[in-house]
Amino acid sequence: MSHVFPRHSKAPPPMVSRGDGAYLFDAAGASYLNCGDAAVSCLGHGDAHVTAAIKAQLDRVAFAHTGYFTSAPAEALADRLVAAAPEGLDRVYFVSGGSEAVEAALKLARQYSIEVGQPERSHVIARRQSYHGNTLGALATGGNAARRAPFDPLLMKVSHVSPCYAYRGQAEGETEAQYVDRLIAELEAEIEAQGPETVMAFVAEPVVGATLGAVPAVGKYFARVRALCDQYGILLIFDEVMCGMGRTGTLFASEQHGVSPDICAIAKGLGAGYQPVGAMLCSARIHDTIRDGSGFFQHGHTYLGHPVACAAALAVVERLLDDDVLGRVTPLGDALHDALTERFGQHPHVGDIRGVGLFRAIELVQDRETKAPFDPSDKVHARLKAAAFAQGLICYPMGGSMDGTRGDHVLLAPPFILDDSDVGLLVDRLDAAVRAVLP
Numbered sequence: 399m400s401h402v403f404p405r406h407s408k409a410p411p412p413m414v415s416r417g418d419g420a421y422l423f424d425a426a427g428a429s430y431l432n433c434g435d436a437a438v439s440c441l442g443h444g445d446a447h448v449t450a451a452i453k454a455q456l457d458r459v460a461f462a463h464t465g466y467f468t469s470a471p472a473e474a475l476a477d478r479l480v481a482a483a484p485e486g487l488d489r490v491y492f493v494s495g496g497s498e499a500v501e502a503a504l505k506l507a508r509q510y511s512i513e514v515g516q517p518e519r520s521h522v523i524a525r526r527q528s529y530h531g532n533t534l535g536a537l538a539t540g541g542n543a544a545r546r547a548p549f550d551p552l553l554m555k556v557s558h559v560s561p562c563y564a565y566r567g568q569a570e571g572e573t574e575a576q577y578v579d580r581l582i583a584e585l586e587a588e589i590e591a592q593g594p595e596t597v598m599a600f601v602a603e604p605v606v607g608a609t610l611g612a613v614p615a616v617g618k619y620f621a622r623v624r625a626l627c628d629q630y631g632i633l634l635i636f637d638e639v640m641c642g643m644g645r646t647g648t649l650f651a652s653e654q655h656g657v658s659p660d661i662c663a664i665a666k667g668l669g670a671g672y673q674p675v676g677a678m679l680c681s682a683r684i685h686d687t688i689r690d691g692s693g694f695f696q697h698g699h700t701y702l703g704h705p706v707a708c709a710a711a712l713a714v715v716e717r718l719l720d721d722d723v724l725g726r727v728t729p730l731g732d733a734l735h736d737a738l739t740e741r742f743g744q745h746p747h748v749g750d751i752r753g754v755g756l757f758r759a760i761e762l763v764q765d766r767e768t769k770a771p772f773d774p775s776d777k778v779h780a781r782l783k784a785a786a787f788a789q790g791l792i793c794y795p796m797g798g799s800m801d802g803t804r805g806d807h808v809l810l811a812p813p814f815i816l817d818d819s820d821v822g823l824l825v826d827r828l829d830a831a832v833r834a835v836l837p
């Protein structure tokens with residue numbers, strides 16, 4: 399009998415025994431190609447540079463409370479992140495994971511609003527079908543009503559608008575520009591409905607990960623969002639917890655939209671699974687307003703800026719940028735997209751093949767023509783996850799919604815150290831799983 403809380407199933411999952419490159423091995427010796435640990439293991443398992451950096455930092459000092467000390471790895475990591483981040487993100491606040499990064503972003507936005515004399519700004523607008531984490535603020539911000547419901551009343555007031563999801567959102571005969579116009583009009587109407595002087599922040603993932611499956615925004619969507627936020631004095635918060643750290647081919651996904659947010663949350667790939675670590679980046683304007691006002695951000699966790707976590711993340715950034723592991727993402731991602739298109743392009747139950755870099759997904763439908771999703775009670779995604787696991791493939795499937803606004807999809811987020819034969823194996827194993835579930 400296991401005393402550990404199980405994550406999903408009632409039975410405990412197999413025991414992991416080791417990891418090597420893109421593969422995990424269980425205690426019985428079975429191997430799994432890891433393309434589905436929520437976009438964490440960007441360098442795969444057993445990266446010598448990262449493990450050496452962790453060991454070296456452990457030998458120097460494992461922990462020193464940030465109430466007393468800063469540390470060399472925290473300073474060096476912040477320098478590297480700021481140097482590589484979109485313009486205007488020049489202060490870094492370290493946390494231990496994605497939810498904490500989003501929570502810190504929300505609280506920073508609130509404190510800033512108060513310090514600039516706008517305490518009435520507390521309302522957050524986010525998007526339906528989004529996931530921003532499990533702590534109360536991040537949960538309130540997420541756009542999955544079913545996930546929020548058990549915890550109502552949540553502590554924050556958040557309203558939700560449509561995501562930019564062309565496959566299902568763009569109407570027949572509508573151009574991309576018209577679709578973007580419609581989304582921006584909806585967002586503006588929501589700002590007006592709430593009262594522009596009460597709206598604190600707009601929160602969005604530049605590429606939607608878990609909930610929709612690697613959905614990039616189209617056209618000038620984010621440039622228009624930025625302009626609208628500026629017009630109404632609303633802070634723009636990007637959640638790059640999943641799509642950041644090179645996953646889309648650039649270190650920050652927002653670089654590809656030419657848009658800088660006021661605050662940005664990163665995690666997952668930052669520690670690459672070697673250490674739990676996340677960060678919130680913000681503009682000097684926000685940071686300095688608080689520093690020159692009340693003095694400091696009213697927030698803090700014991701483990702923030704943990705020296706070993708920062709040493710691991712610094713080594714990850716060095717691998718991505720100095721060894722150009724990041725440079726592998728776009729060509730490998732294109733090869734994966736081509737392989738998926740070749741295999742599933744005509745498949746009667748694959749409605750869409752999408753994504754960017756090594757952040758890819760297929761969406762499963764009953765009917766390609768009508769795009770009708772499967773009934774959520776069929777649990778296609780759960781059966782597919784089990785079938786893929788039995789084939790030795792870890793992928794990240796997610797179910798559709800009862801209202802038919804999204805279908806079951808399978809997110810694929812493999813390590814950047816994959817080779818061409820791994821890409822072939824990935825598609826073969828996924829194909830076998832799809833055949834087993836949807837013969």
Ligand code: PMP
Binds near residue numbers: 639
């Ligand atoms: N934001 C996004 C976009 C995520 O995908 C996740 C995790 N799936 C989170 C926030 C929360 O991160 P964590 O699980 O590390 O708290």
